[in-house]
Structures are given as structure tokens and as C-alpha cells.
Amino acid sequence: MGKPTGFLEFHRELPANRTPSERVSDWEEIHVHVPTDTLKRQGARCMDCGTPYCHTGKLIGGMASGCPINNLIPDWNDLIFRGQWKEAAVRLHQTNNFPEFTGRVCPAPCEGSCTLGLNDDPVTIKSIECSIADHAFEEGWIVPDTPGTRTGKRVAVVGSGPAGLAAASQLNHAGHTVTVFERADRVGGLLMYGIPNMKLPKSMVERRVRLMANAGIRFVTGVEVGRDITAKSLLSDWDAVVLCCGAAQARDLAIEGRNLSGIHLAMEFLHANTKSLLDSSLADGAYISASGKSVVVIGGGDTGTDCVGTALRHRARNVTQLEILPKPPASRAPDNPWPQWPKVYKLDYGQEEAAALQGADPRAYSIQTKRFVGDESGQVREVHTIDIEWKKSPDGRMHIVELPGTERVFPAELVLLALGFVGPEKKGLVHELGLKLDERGNVVTDGEKMTSVAGVFAAGDMVRGQSLVVWAIHEGRKAARGVDRYLMYGQSYLP
Amino acid sequence: MSDAIWTAGEVPHVLFVGDESGCRDELTAALGAGWAIQPANDGIHAMDLLKHPNRPASIVVVLDLSMPVLEGFGFEKARRADSELSHIPVVLVTSHAADERVKKFGARAYVKRPIVVGDLAAVVRELGEG
Missing domain, CATH: 3.50.50.60 (FAD/NAD(P)-binding domain)
Structure with a gap:
């Protein structure tokens, strides 16, 4: 907490949006950039609470309370107040593979549990996260995360939404050779085709995918596993499989x-x-x-x-x-x-x-x-x-x-x-692999995110039902750790 | 999916884990006929080989601690946790014999660097017979 009295001196200030009448005439982002001085003041409002509920990610009453991926929010609030942007970006990426997405589309359960929100307006956590990510890209600090060594293990990720991308990113970081299959013509799942451009510019999705490809991840689009490739061939051709096919069955x-x-x-x-x-x-x-x-x-x-x-x-x-x-x-x-x-x-x-x-x-x-x-x-x-x-x-x-x-x-x-959505599509992949489903029709996984079929893992909406991008990232990271432990004989350095 | 698999049949094997190919070739020569050497690049490759269904019955592991991907301690943790593999003798090659981690490691035998290949071959033979 750089400024102990910050929360007393400064009020919550959100970035101004473009006026509705202006923005409905195009498909560009609705927000405008926040000046650095404003962000510094907003970061100063963080009280660095003894128990920072903002990053706990507990489920209370069926809803997330605090950040599901446990972003180290008070840390980077403080770093922004001190002007240490690069350190803030590093700290942010330790827990979040894609802060430029969550900084735009997350409903920010962190802000709902910010202690300042008890009797004042909460810290503008989401806006700060977004600005850290944008600033890091502008400065060229976000570079391909190419692993130093390769394990020789090959992993197929099916589905390229936030869960699949997070799993792929983590598995590649651990040195596994990752291929991501996407049935649409562009990578990103709901990030690409579910969320409109004015909320999440597609250039940002493409920018992140390009970085991942440059780090060694292979993306195969226009291929549906379960139709163009049999699910069974996945099992024989890959050391592990991660299914991140979403809850695509619409109600x-x-x-x-x-x-x-x-x-x-x-x-x-x-x-x-x-x-x-x-x-x-x-x-x-x-x-x-x-x-x-x-x-x-x-x-x-x-x-x-x-x-x-x-x-x-x-x-x-x-x-x-x-x-x-x-x-x-x-x-x-x-x-x-x-x-x-x-x-x-x-x-x-x-x-x-x-x-x-x-x-x-x-x-x-x-x-x-x-x-x-x-x-x-x-x-x-x-x-x-x-x-x-x-x-x-x-x-x-x-x-x-x-x-x-x-x-x-x-x-x-x-x-x-x-x-809304009622769960994963059952025909094709789920049916062919004979995956065990829960009473809601979602895919059942164990604590390591492994399904009822050995070597086949699942993450994201396919497992938890329709949910937030940030939960999908959480799921993808957790599945990556499970896969890594599975492939590395019980050991993993992934968080 | 590792490419290398056991090809020499049912003869005593040394699973040589690490990248010291010069030492490996000298060891091959020192052990002579009757032994086969199976190289493994790293701990994961070595574990894949040990888990392979064609694994020969008699194996002595020569293990370097410093490896990429899954280093020696990690390999040993995984191997010892596996009841089918925990009996396999391991010779540890180290230049840090006094290191606390190495002392606690509890390998069946140690060979210090610089490696005297004759000594290593003798240790391998002894463990292979035991």
C-alpha cells in the first residue's frame, strides 16, 4: 500500500466511455484509455487489506467472491501507484494468462468483494488490470513464452476458447508440444465469435494467439474432433488430451x-x-x-x-x-x-x-x-x-x-x-469417448481435471457449465497442471 | 511419446540417463559383450523407457542429476514411488557428493566426477549381479 490515506483522498474514477450515440455507429471498443495519473490515484485507493478478499475467489452462494484465478491484486495496485508498470505486468501474468481479455469482459467479482466496497466505492481493479495489460503490450513487454526445453510429450487441446487457450499456454510453458484444434475458421471460441468486437476487439484475440503460435503452439482451425478426426484417434496419437469444448448446447x-x-x-x-x-x-x-x-x-x-x-x-x-x-x-x-x-x-x-x-x-x-x-x-x-x-x-x-x-x-x-446454455454438446466427441456426465449433463472430472477416460482431461464450461471467462482460465490452468503431473510422473512446476 | 524403445532383448542393460555420450561410449566398451546400453536424454525419457512393456528384467540405471525436463531428483521421486520400478538399482554420477541433497538421496552407489570409467563399469557389474 503505497499511500495509506489514498482511499480517504481519492474517489473512484472509471475510464470514460465514448458516448452511446458515437459508438453505435462503429464496432470499435467503447472504452477510452485512462490517463496514467488517474490510474495511479486509483491504485492508491487500495488498502492492501490483511485479508484481501479481492483475490480469494471463493464461491459464496454459488457466485464467485473475489478473483477466481487469484490475481495478486493488492500487489499490482501498489506497483501502479509507484509507477512500476513492468513489474505489475509480470505479477499480473503470474496468475492470469490473458489479462487483456479479463480486463475487458470480466464482471469483476474482485470489485464486488473489495473491502473498500463495504462503505465506499470499490477500487477500480478491472480498469487497472486492463491498463496494465494494454501498457505492457504497447511497451513490447509481452513476448512469446517459449520454453527452454521440450519434454517430447504431445498434447492435443480441443477447443480454443479461454479454457483451451489457457491450458495450451500453460502446457507449452511446461515444455510439452501442444496442438489446439478449433472447429471454427478462427481461433478463440467465444472470445472470437461469442463476444462482440466493441466489447473485446478481435485484433486482441488474434494478437494473443499469434504470440502463442510464435511460442510453439500449433493451431488447427476448421477441424472438428468427433467429425473430421475421430475421438479415438486422439487417444492413440497424443500423450494426453484436454477437452475445452464449452457448453455449446443453447437453451x-x-x-x-x-x-x-x-x-x-x-x-x-x-x-x-x-x-x-x-x-x-x-x-x-x-x-x-x-x-x-x-x-x-x-x-x-x-x-x-x-x-x-x-x-x-x-x-x-x-x-x-x-x-x-x-x-x-x-x-x-x-x-x-x-x-x-x-x-x-x-x-x-x-x-x-x-x-x-x-x-x-x-x-x-x-x-x-x-x-x-x-x-x-x-x-x-x-x-x-x-x-x-x-x-x-x-x-x-x-x-x-x-x-x-x-x-x-x-x-x-x-x-x-x-x-443461456444447457451444457456441452453430447453428440460426437462426448458420446464417442463415453465420458461420464453429471446430473446436469456436464463432463465429470476428478481433482486433476481428468475425465472418466484415462489421459483425457476436460476444463471450462464443458465441466462447470456456462460461466465466466475468468473461470475458464482458472479451469484451463488447473487442467494443464493435471496433465503435466500425468505426463511427468506425478510432478509439476506449474502453479 | 518417446521414440526410443528397448531393442537389445533380454540381456542386462544399463539405462544411461543424461547427455554424456563420450562417457557412455567408453562404458559400453568397458562392459563388453553381454551388456547393452540404452540411452535416455532426460528423466522423462528414462521413466517412459522404464514403463515400457518391453523393459528387460535386469537393469542398472546410471543417473546424472543435472538434466533438462525432469532432473535426477525428480526422476528418482517418480521411480521410487512406482512399486514396479522401485527395486531397480541406481548409480548416481555426481560432482557434489558432499551436498546435503545428494547425501539424503540414498542411491545404491555413487560415482564421483571426473568419471573413471573402469570404476563405473565395476559398480554397474556388481549391482547387475546383485
């Missing part, structure tokens, strides 16, 4: 009218948009356009927000977002105390943009979709809903009660389903 909405045209899963919409953007700046038209349309996004999570932001950039006529859960309170509820993840109302970038363009937050809460109605050509025209109330059953579970007389009709020419 659908099996209601009347679902088959109408104009109703799409969120990932179809987001994937096609980013691909077309990167391929041709949207000139090839190979995306689902929201231009001039009334758009209804069903689902109030981050993916729903990304759909709102993307539709607005298409110049949708209007965008509505339906959330089945109640509107969160403005401040912590009594049953959601610090240092739990704060379940409070947030105006994320997409809603902020919608509010600026349409005059109000586009979200409707406690609302259930009943059916879709189309025209004679089979094109969706309306979304019919009813308001609901959440009630507690005698067994303690929450259930939905529909409120008669609250039926509503939303005009819709494009409907996007952002209802």
Missing part, C-alpha cells in the same frame, strides 16, 4: 411459433455478425441483419446485452429485451451482503446505448414469453408475453406464477434467444 424455447423465420439463437446472430465483420466489414451480407427491424431479445444476461448492442449497430428500428427474473435492487439486498457478488441493477453498455437512442432501458422484467405469432409467409411478427411473479414453494424452490390480465404483444421482425 431453446419450445413454444408455439418457434419455427417461424426470424427467430434465431443469440450465438447464430453474434457469430455470423463477427465473422462477416472480420471477413468483409459486413459487405458480404453473410449475417442476420437487424436493420430497420423491431427486435426482441429474450434473455437478460451478458449475451442478451451483446445482442442489444449488435442490433443497435445494425440500426434496428427498436430493441426490447425481455428478462424473466425480477428487476434487481439498486443496492445490495439484506440476503446478499458483502463480500458476495452484488446482485444489483446495472446498466450495461447495450442497455445504455438503447436508453440513449430510444429514451429508456430496453429491459422488461418478470416477463415470460408465451408464443410467437407470424404472418402468412411464416415470418415472425409478434411476441406474446405475460407478466409473472416469483413465489417460493413449500420446499423452498422458486416457481413462476403468471399474472392474469398482464398479457402483452411486442411487435417483432427479429427475435433473438439468449437464454
Whole structure:
């Protein structure tokens, strides 16, 4: 703690965003860089607590409290205050392979558990992390992490999302020869095609992948294991396999009218948009356009927000977002105390943009979709809903009660389903290998992240179900350590 | 996946772990016919060989402590933890015989650097017969 009275002298300052009206006209990042002096003051607000909850990463009430990868946050807050940027970057990379990603897309459970947040605004940890990573890249401090020696062991990583990339990075660091298989045409998984460019510029994903390739990791795109390569051949051709295939099975909405045209899963919409953007700046038209349309996004999570932001950039006529859960309170509820993840109302970038363009937050809460109605050509025209109330059953579970007389009709020419994911795809790889699944349909692993098949490891959403990028990095690192121990006869120097 | 596998059949073997190829060739000559030498570049390569199904019955390991990837202490930790391999005799080649870690190492035999190949061959023969 460079400045013991920092938290008393300085207030929380976040980087300014570009104005909503400016940023919806392009696909560039919404944030602007933070001046170094501001960051120094923000770093000075850290109190270097005796028990730094910010880096504990405990699960409390099913949500992360503190950083899941145990970033050494007070250390680099202090280093930033002292202007020791390079040391801060080194310290940050000790625990986090990709701070330029988490500094942008993480919901920052660290800030939710920052002690300063007890009676003041928490330290701007995420913004500091992002700035350290950006500064390190600008200065050329981030170079390929090429191992000094090779073990001669060959590892296949299937899937190139954050878990796969983290596992590959760690395994390569340990000297193993790593090949990453990706079924899409570009590396990155949800980092590439799930999260839109304005939230995570794809140039940053490509920059990191290039560094990893230069460090000796081989990337094979356009190849689906389980289809183009048999899963069984993986077992015979590689010393170990790490599956990081995500929880790609989207939750659908099996209601009347679902088959109408104009109703799409969120990932179809987001994937096609980013691909077309990167391929041709949207000139090839190979995306689902929201231009001039009334758009209804069903689902109030981050993916729903990304759909709102993307539709607005298409110049949708209007965008509505339906959330089945109640509107969160403005401040912590009594049953959601610090240092739990704060379940409070947030105006994320997409809603902020919608509010600026349409005059109000586009979200409707406690609302259930009943059916879709189309025209004679089979094109969706309306979304019919009813308001609901959440009630507690005698067994303690929450259930939905529909409120008669609250039926509503939303005009819709494009409907996007952002209802989350139900688990990994079962056909292909999972089925062929006969992997044991848990009651939720996720792949079961032991403490070393090994599946029920010897030598086959799994990490990320495939194991924990849909979750945060930072948890995927945690999982990938843990699986890498498990693989390393497996290959190195019980020994590993990986953290 | 290591490339090298045991090829000499059922004769007593020296598993020579380390990169001192000059010493290895001299040892081959000193032991003469009736012995085969199997080189291993590092501890992991050596463990892969010991775990190979074609492993011959009689093996003496000559072990260098300083190796890349999995060094000598790591190799021994892994070998001793494996009930199928823990009986295999190991000759430790070291220039640090007084080092506390080496003293605690508990190898069946030590040969100090600079290596006198005749001495090493004698130790190998004795352990091989034992």
C-alpha cells in the first residue's frame, strides 16, 4: 500500500466511455484509455487489506467472491501507484494468462468483494488490470513464452476458447508440444465469435494467439474432433488430451411459433455478425441483419446485452429485451451482503446505448414469453408475453406464477434467444469417448481435471457449465497442471 | 511419446540417463559383450523407457542429476514411488557428493566426477549381479 490515506483522498474514477450515440455507429471498443495519473490515484485507493478478499475467489452462494484465478491484486495496485508498470505486468501474468481479455469482459467479482466496497466505492481493479495489460503490450513487454526445453510429450487441446487457450499456454510453458484444434475458421471460441468486437476487439484475440503460435503452439482451425478426426484417434496419437469444448448446447424455447423465420439463437446472430465483420466489414451480407427491424431479445444476461448492442449497430428500428427474473435492487439486498457478488441493477453498455437512442432501458422484467405469432409467409411478427411473479414453494424452490390480465404483444421482425446454455454438446466427441456426465449433463472430472477416460482431461464450461471467462482460465490452468503431473510422473512446476 | 524403445532383448542393460555420450561410449566398451546400453536424454525419457512393456528384467540405471525436463531428483521421486520400478538399482554420477541433497538421496552407489570409467563399469557389474 503505497499511500495509506489514498482511499480517504481519492474517489473512484472509471475510464470514460465514448458516448452511446458515437459508438453505435462503429464496432470499435467503447472504452477510452485512462490517463496514467488517474490510474495511479486509483491504485492508491487500495488498502492492501490483511485479508484481501479481492483475490480469494471463493464461491459464496454459488457466485464467485473475489478473483477466481487469484490475481495478486493488492500487489499490482501498489506497483501502479509507484509507477512500476513492468513489474505489475509480470505479477499480473503470474496468475492470469490473458489479462487483456479479463480486463475487458470480466464482471469483476474482485470489485464486488473489495473491502473498500463495504462503505465506499470499490477500487477500480478491472480498469487497472486492463491498463496494465494494454501498457505492457504497447511497451513490447509481452513476448512469446517459449520454453527452454521440450519434454517430447504431445498434447492435443480441443477447443480454443479461454479454457483451451489457457491450458495450451500453460502446457507449452511446461515444455510439452501442444496442438489446439478449433472447429471454427478462427481461433478463440467465444472470445472470437461469442463476444462482440466493441466489447473485446478481435485484433486482441488474434494478437494473443499469434504470440502463442510464435511460442510453439500449433493451431488447427476448421477441424472438428468427433467429425473430421475421430475421438479415438486422439487417444492413440497424443500423450494426453484436454477437452475445452464449452457448453455449446443453447437453451431453446419450445413454444408455439418457434419455427417461424426470424427467430434465431443469440450465438447464430453474434457469430455470423463477427465473422462477416472480420471477413468483409459486413459487405458480404453473410449475417442476420437487424436493420430497420423491431427486435426482441429474450434473455437478460451478458449475451442478451451483446445482442442489444449488435442490433443497435445494425440500426434496428427498436430493441426490447425481455428478462424473466425480477428487476434487481439498486443496492445490495439484506440476503446478499458483502463480500458476495452484488446482485444489483446495472446498466450495461447495450442497455445504455438503447436508453440513449430510444429514451429508456430496453429491459422488461418478470416477463415470460408465451408464443410467437407470424404472418402468412411464416415470418415472425409478434411476441406474446405475460407478466409473472416469483413465489417460493413449500420446499423452498422458486416457481413462476403468471399474472392474469398482464398479457402483452411486442411487435417483432427479429427475435433473438439468449437464454443461456444447457451444457456441452453430447453428440460426437462426448458420446464417442463415453465420458461420464453429471446430473446436469456436464463432463465429470476428478481433482486433476481428468475425465472418466484415462489421459483425457476436460476444463471450462464443458465441466462447470456456462460461466465466466475468468473461470475458464482458472479451469484451463488447473487442467494443464493435471496433465503435466500425468505426463511427468506425478510432478509439476506449474502453479 | 518417446521414440526410443528397448531393442537389445533380454540381456542386462544399463539405462544411461543424461547427455554424456563420450562417457557412455567408453562404458559400453568397458562392459563388453553381454551388456547393452540404452540411452535416455532426460528423466522423462528414462521413466517412459522404464514403463515400457518391453523393459528387460535386469537393469542398472546410471543417473546424472543435472538434466533438462525432469532432473535426477525428480526422476528418482517418480521411480521410487512406482512399486514396479522401485527395486531397480541406481548409480548416481555426481560432482557434489558432499551436498546435503545428494547425501539424503540414498542411491545404491555413487560415482564421483571426473568419471573413471573402469570404476563405473565395476559398480554397474556388481549391482547387475546383485
